[in-house]
Amino acid sequence: MSLSLIDAENTLASPVCALAGRAAQRLALTILWHPQPQRIGEQCIAAPGSGDIELNRFAPLFGGLAGGAQPLGQRRIARDALRLRRHRDHGVSLLLPKSRMRVELNGAMLAGAGTRCTAEQVDAGLVIGLGGVVLLCVHWMDRLPQDSAIAGVHGVGSAAIRLRELIRQVAATDLPVLLLGEAGSGKELAAQAIHHASARCRSPMVTVNMATVAEAQAAPELFGAGTGALARVDDGTLFLDKIGTAPQAVQALLLRVLKTGQYRPAGMRANEPARVRLVVASDHDLHDGSFNQSLLRRLEALVVRLPPLRERRCDIGVLVLHFMQAWSGRTGSAPALPLAFISQLCNYDWPGNVRQLGSVVQRALSAAQAGQPLAFEALVPGVAGRPARVRLGKLSGQAVLDALESNGWLIRNAALALGVSRPSMYKLIEEHPAIRQIGQIAPAEIAAALAAHGGDAGRCAAALRTPSEALRRYLRRHGG
Incomplete structure (x- = not known):
């Protein structure tokens, strides 16, 4: 590199x-x-x-x-x-x-x-x-x-450099970490990198995918006496993937672990110390009300967002x-x-x-x-089923707007729906009088739209009639 x-x-x-x-x-x-x-x-x-x-x-x-x-x-x-x-x-x-x-x-x-x-x-x-x-x-x-090599985190661009910097920073602490990123963006590799760069690297790292654990087995899987994940970690790192699928009862138990540093093994009468560093991951929004918000606030002590590969x-x-x-x-x-x-x-x-x-x-x-x-x-599954490429001159302005509206104002998805290339989609957007470039929108208007839509960038992009990708880049640059 x-x-x-x-x-x-x-x-x-x-x-x-x-x-x-x-x-x-x-x-x-x-x-x-x-x-x-x-x-x-x-x-x-x-x-x-x-x-x-x-x-x-x-x-x-x-x-x-x-x-x-x-x-x-x-x-x-x-x-x-x-x-x-x-x-x-x-x-x-x-x-x-x-x-x-x-x-x-x-x-x-x-x-x-x-x-x-x-x-x-x-x-x-x-x-x-x-x-x-x-x-x-x-x-x-x-x-x-x-020169910031981190095992499993490959890349030479700014996003990869920034991710390695964040991994080193969070690895130096003992706070819980929330990894956010789309499916396949490398959240488990990031969790492993955090563990190996931390002071707990000589202790075990135990991984549990909450989406694959039946609800009835979730509590024993994590808190079982002797065989539960917390018992097996022993001063190491517990990585819980797909944390958003954890049952409410398990979320309450995890909150207790973070509050008190203790847990009660299933079937036991006495508490045990939870000598564990908790790292969790999710590929969807945890602020929709279905997740324990008290737990979320504690998990958000350190948040690492993994960029999608298209960025x-x-x-x-x-x-x-x-x-x-x-x-x-x-x-x-x-x-x-x-x-x-x-x-x-x-x-x-x-x-x-x-x-x-x-x-x-x-x-x-x-x-x-x-x-x-x-x-x-x-x-590449799904590519063959994409619509055939069409001539730009045959696309109406309304068709372009409809494609953006129905695809969350995401350029890549709208391009696939219309059957045009990504550069062609940018051209159609640039020439459309009703679609706004992010640089043409006043910062105060962007802030007001974010406040009106609870910080949801996708809904904010639709309200502002500007591509979602551009808005998200704007928010990252300005700390939004």
Whole structure:
């Protein structure tokens, strides 16, 4: 995982810092795929306010925290430069070289002079293919990379760096931790990382998936004498996944553990000390009233939100390489995967997150090893059933609004419903007079909408008539 800075005043020894504000975000290029696997994940990061980035065979340099920097190389990448130009509205233009080099953007061939991408498109990560040999992701970084390896937490982008920072911070305490994130985003891996980085690392970690425990067995499973999870933890970490499915009686018992530091084993008359660090996880909102709110307030002592993979597009190459290396470790070798297939992996929005990506990569490696063709639609359940792509000119403004309304103002889901690509959906939104860009809405109006809808970002986005993804990014940047 590597880094090179396009800034004479910054070096790899510069202090690692969080970068404040949109204007200070750095435009980054991350190598998603390269013929030399060891280069996957290398980065080049431009200084704030820097000019065009010229991208060709010889420049810029992609270097690393481990030292050394080198260009992309590869004879199929032209000497004439593809230029990336950052605009004041935080959009980015791709200005094509005069050469015949094949340039792809988000899986589609680019022609003519180039194209301009909106700020939201860059936020989602632009996947650029060069010469049919290299894939890059153009994205923002709001902090500088750092050597902060955490087992099981892979990635080079800001979200992965931030997650590793949070894991180290919460691991240094003994407070309960609430992990929030979509299914497949890596909550159990984060819990394991917290345990291994904590002072309890030499004691056991016990995991219980509350969704798989029958209601009648939930209390004995956790609080049983001798065999219950609390008894087995013994100064270690108890991880309760799917905590929102825990029966009310169990929630009350967990609240007592956090209040008193004790529990009464099932069938016993005396209390026992609960020498346990509690880590819990949920993939849905616990504020809907069905969960014990007193317990929730105690669990919220430390909250770690795991970003979905669609917000970490720059990490997909690193993750694919990790899964391929794991396959090779089990079987002795891993077959090569074609660049076109890797491009499809990098451009997909992954509703099942890292878990789904890992499963698809394993299926692809199995098929490649058996000499079978790699059909993305066959390997990713649900993709084949998507509607056929349609021409943008055939879509009415009302159809675009209806798709957003019925899909919670989520761009990716609305695009799937309409049968258009994600970049096309951004274009339709940008051109629609009734859809508002988040930058055009006054902060006071956003605050009022949040208050009116109890902080629910999805309902707030619908009320403001602005895409949910953009609103959530706004709230994260402003501490909402």
